[in-house]
Amino acid sequence: MEVSVRNVRKEFDKFPALHDVSLDIRSGELIALLGPSGSGKTTLLRLIAGLDFPTAGAILFGDEDASRKSVQERNVGFVFQHYALFRHMSVADNIGFGLQVRPGASRPSKADIRRRASELLDLVQLSGLENRFPSQLSGGQRQRVALARALAIEPRVLLLDEPFGALDAQVRRELRRWLREIHDQTGHTTVFVTHDQEEALELADRVVVMSQGRIEQVGSADDVYDSPNSPFVYGFIGDSSTLPVRVENGQLWLQDRSIGIEAKGLPEGRATLYFRPHDIELRDGCGGCIAGTVAASRRVAGTRRVELDVGGARDRIEIELPVEHPAGTNGRIAFRPGKWKVFPDTRALVPEPAPFEDTSDDKDQEIERMLATTF
Ligand SMILES: Nc1ncnc2c1ncn2[C@@H]1O[C@H](COP(=O)(O)OP(=O)(O)O)[C@@H](O)[C@H]1O
Ligand SMILES: [Mg+2]
CATH class of the missing domain: 3.40.50.300 (P-loop containing nucleotide triphosphate hydrolases)
Incomplete structure (x- = not known):
């Protein structure tokens, strides 16, 4: 049906x-x-x-x-x-x-x-x-x-x-x-x-x-x-990392550096870059990629989660590396996301959940009563 x-x-x-x-x-x-x-x-x-x-x-x-x-x-x-x-x-x-x-x-x-x-x-x-x-x-x-x-x-x-x-x-x-x-x-x-x-x-x-x-x-x-x-969907389904960026001349910029990602067709101005923390390519040097210093590194089951400080006060970003990667001791890491998406900052990024009152028990009782009388 x-x-x-x-x-x-x-x-x-x-x-x-x-x-x-x-x-x-x-x-x-x-x-x-x-x-x-x-x-x-x-x-x-x-x-x-x-x-x-x-x-x-x-x-x-x-x-x-x-x-x-x-x-x-x-x-x-x-x-x-x-x-x-x-x-x-x-x-x-x-x-x-x-x-x-x-x-x-x-x-x-x-x-x-x-x-x-x-x-x-x-x-x-x-x-x-x-x-x-x-x-x-x-x-x-x-x-x-x-x-x-x-x-x-x-x-x-x-x-x-x-x-x-x-x-x-x-x-x-x-x-x-x-x-x-x-x-x-x-x-x-x-x-x-x-x-x-x-x-x-x-x-x-x-x-x-x-x-x-x-x-x-x-x-x-x-x-x-x-x-x-x-x-919302990027943030809600699967892990995601975000970075506040700027769209200018069809490119993404982090402070005064271009991060080597094209942003054709997007409105100029503030935007947020989204990617999956495990979906990255490490780079040796950084002409046009994202680079930062390791702020924290911890092993979580089969991977290593590394927080990078990429500049501004809010600009910490999380990536996932193989467990054996010497991220803890490596001062600086440069990378590019494999797949990504950029959303212009036109609305709240991740909405606050609505005030919620869990009434499911009452509802279930109501349903039970209903079924018992309407079947
Ligand atoms: N009978 C009701 N009276 C008043 N508010 C309700 C009632 N049922 C649901 N709501 C409100 O509607 C919203 C959606 O609720 P609900 O559909 O139960 O969400 P979910 O199942 O996704 O958790 C919530 O903010 C909830 O508080
Ligand atoms: Mg429900």
Whole structure:
């Protein structure tokens, strides 16, 4: 099912949580909404679900305007971080719940529901645990059951809000691969919310990078990492180093020296150079490159992080060198970035996160109540 978000705005008591957001979700894709806390990911997911309604704009499921339809009419499946399973129900009953509460004629027979639950347990690799209760499962197993429950109703769209957020790092990584496999088998259109860039980049076909209620960029993991289109995306995804520079005569300047980087087509004036700290070429001397004295050097796992003092008071820059590089003792280092990007200083470089109040627990309870009454 294709989902189109068209010029959606969402205000809470005049506070705009989403500004004019548009997004086309393709049928069968796994798309991740990635951004810091408070960037509007959950708000957008709830609008797609029908748990809340836009202040302006529309949400289409295929060609039909779903903006005012209920959760049930949209037929979406959810998994949330804390969306607890029903404690007093067995695993099989949890999975069958959405089918069991369907009105008369559309409700499958008990035997069919049982069969469907058992197929889904196979799919999520928990066969044999039908009769367990949630308290007898690990956190990771519970989230697998929650996914099976979301899939039982054969949703048109599957919505996952930080589903692995409460689990420890290793289980998260396992579940990430597992979810990708399940997605490849079942092909549901899936929207996955996370603030964890590694999770988004590894899991998703496309990543939607959000900041302060706006979409900054939509693209594959390679697109957003290799060709970030804004200072925010450059800074948010992967490591980045920045250097305040000046554009003059189509060249970049650091104080009174040209650093040998062309800046054709950019407006003259202040700008910021961005590059990846590991993506550099060392140079012997420096006619037209960046040079500085080593201010600090520390080993971090497999690399050496070196801070260079390149002149002005704010102009410290971090690069990554091989561990064996004698940076600690080497007074001066000259280099050129391999790939880089220059952004004119026309707006705040990395916006401050919006004031954030974590209301996710309340929301989950609300969702649980809703699902229990609307299924
Ligand atoms: N029900 C609500 N009432 C008031 N403000 C809200 C509500 N839900 C979210 N917000 C605000 O909207 C912004 C986006 O929140 P949210 O979508 O939960 O962000 P994310 O999921 O990216 O962390 C935040 O500033 C948050 O405080
Ligand atoms: Mg959220």
